[in-house]
Amino acid sequence: MPAPLIKISDGQIIFKGINAFSNLDFCWDSGESWAILSESGWLQTAFLETLRGNTVVKSGTVTRPFANQYLSAKRQRKEVASFRDLMAYVSQRYEFRNKFNQQNFYFQQRFNSAESEETETVEKYLSSVQSKQEGPWTLEKVLVLLNLKHLREESLLKLSNGETRRLAIAAGLMRQPDIFLMDHPTTGLDIASRAAFGEIINAIQKEGVQILITCNPQDIPLGFQKIGLLDHTGLAKVWDSSQFTLASRIEKEKDWNWALLQELLPQEKPIHETLIALQNVTISYQGKTILDAVNWELKAGERWLLKGANGSGKSTLISLLIGENPQAYSQNIWLFGRKRGTGESIWDVKKPTGFVAPELTRFFPSNQTCKKVILSGLFDTMGLFKKVSTEEEELALKWMKVFELESLANQPIHRISLDQQRWALLARALIKKPQLLILDEASQGLDLAQRKLFTNTVQKLCELSSISLIFVSHYPEDVPDAVDQIFELPSK
Template sequence: MQEILLQLEQVTVKLGAQKILDNIDLTIHPGEHWAVTGQSGSGKTVLAHTLAGRHFFSGHIHTSFDAPETFHHSIVVVEQQHRFKDLTNRSDFYYQQRFNSFDAEQTATVAQELSNYITPANEAAAAQWISLLQINSLMEEPLIQLSNGENKRLQLTIALLQEPRLLVLDNPFVGLDVDGRQILHQILGKISTTGITLLLITTPDQLSPCITHVATLEKGVLMNAVPAAQYKAPEPETIALPVSSATLQSITGVADADFMTAIKMVDVTIQYEGKYILQHIDWQVNRGERWSVSGANGAGKSTLLSLITGDNPQAYANEIYLFDRRRGSGESIWDIKKKTGYVSPEMHLYFDYTATCFQAIASGLFDTIGLFRILTAEQEALVYQWISLMQLDAKTHHGLSRLSAGEQRLALLARALIKHPALLILDEPCQGLDAAHTQLFRQLVDAICAHSPTTLVYVSHYRSEIPACVDKFLHLEKGKATITA
């Protein structure tokens, strides 16, 4: 009989009254490396956290490497997002901190973070992992200023220093550019040869070559588990906009569009400690234009957007105009945010997870991280319309922490759209969404732009995610811009 590394028998997990995993049976043998796919909300992340001992479950989990009571100590999960603490042991960061030099100084460096996991016993192995994952050049970088690709490599290094028998990676390719994804595929291939078993939660189009088997979850049920050579990716589901054109127009009309130029940058240059992030950027976005902003991880996209959203203090040292008015001429950050709808991976990371889905969406009406006001009947009805549009009806009063990453992103997208913003800035908006909801969101953005003079700035590493309405392009490379308009 073939040896078993890990076996799940009739594993069921409930969160509150909701059944998330339903009688899961899965067997992993030594030498196998698995991928788990499924739509947003299918239970993939809950499965990962259950293996790591974070959820109570019924049924049985057996392993060859430890007792049933302690096996989870040998299973490490690499999360989609890296949450860390600063030098005062606080983890309640806010988005603007990454652009403030003082706050960066209060954040641990990569070397300081790794020192928590390196011991005399694993020092030699640590040196090998640090070299393999290309961490040496990052040692003095503050954690808060790492790019997505750098952050992912650091997460992997920390996980490997814990000497896992099973390494679970939750959507590891999310937020990585083309080169970053290719590098990660290569790294996973090397890890797979070291005796560590890999389990990837990923999409059908991001199966690493080292994966030997694929399992599919659907609404908490394991639908199939087959060798990778036999796996056939499902046809993407098509989701039509669940409202009429007239209804959509009534809830997405643009307010406060009394300007001609949404964004104007004149010879904008940003640097930190002598390192240039943006160099001599000249860019103008007129009212009603739809732009794509692209570039590799670390090219300067987040810094560029931070100058627009009012989150970067270096905006005052440059010639930047927002809504026909120069920054620093007396406007407040709230004057900017009132006209701007914004969502990004960083906002997702730093958002208040104690808020319910309803509260998170409603907070967009007031540009706050949390709901601190009583809604009018009209505002409440508008929130419910957006909840329905994003197909989150069943999660209306669930805390964000109980939603899947994809459902959380849908809620934050609704938050960005609910106040009819004149300027819509969408930074990797489909990150964490399955193919069907990505297609739904592209339809929604195209419909909004068709019905209103919304000005759009859209950032994505995936050309296929960019809405059809986009016809102007800015590409960043090492902080320099190439514009096609």
């Protein structure tokens, strides 16, 4: 029989002070790769953190035989060591530091060519990753495997979401792990990259690395032997990959207070018929063309899907529309009836547009609570830095009531769950009643039930208001029915 790598028996597991599992049994045998499913993304993260030793085991046992030989050798040499030395982990909250080992980035920084150079390049970042043991992974090998070779001299801040995800996986490999844990690793990857992910997994496994991932059912890559379904008891079901079908999953339905939502949404028709007009817009950085002669027009009331492969320039295009890219002044861009660069302030540009992207939460100061983040949408700032009126405070409370965030009003935004963060960001975008809402992979990283609720919510926003919409997603099933036009950027 194969030797177990990690074994959990009758575990009562506490994660972040909350009971996660009441009776968790799990045996990970050598040579097996696992895909872990759940209705709850929080449970998936709790499971991974249990494997990593970052939860409280109130009762039961967790053993990690895979590290026994390594730890024994270290003890004989009287060296400090941990089983974590042999693990790599890619979370959904990956963060990078600048050259001064600080995380004081701001959202606009990636679009300012000089300031974005404060971060390391892809090559320097990967070269700096430290490992506790020798292994097969070289810089060149991971650059090729994760399709990063053409980005080796690129600043980390200039990477797209999908490219950043591939970089995080590459950094994990540079640790030379025996065990590789990944929390929704295909999040942010385009359709082609997700399809190729099974080949990446296969190449990693061939080097003897044991892999366990969390994911949604439709994202299980080829090559995984075991599939498990978590609930609050533990592993509720286990399948061999040949036995699993998408019909095996369980989904839950949820709705908001739609009447209250409608009361808070804009109903009036915008003054300008054309909200966005781009004419031959070309954006380049250091000789590299990101957008090439782009033409696009969006009229009031229209709902568009913005498509494009990772690296096609979607984030750069959006940065022009939300006033974050200084190159907008040299381009033929009209926003809400006014050409950029004709004396408008940055606040004039931002006021009519609500914007949500999953990475936004990284850029709020640590003292910003859920309520403050929502209120900051009234002022288009990354946090609340002024006293608000009673009416504004009451408006924020109504938005928290819509998305069931009242109990989290005074919790720091970084301490609430990923799905709660997204609802807070959506409330922040909508609190000022924008004419245009831009959702850039806004449901990225959410579990199936949460993604379905997000799609339904955006559909309701369109049905109950006059709001125009730009929706970005690599998942066709996440696109609301109200989105009936497509603008696709060509691949590079």
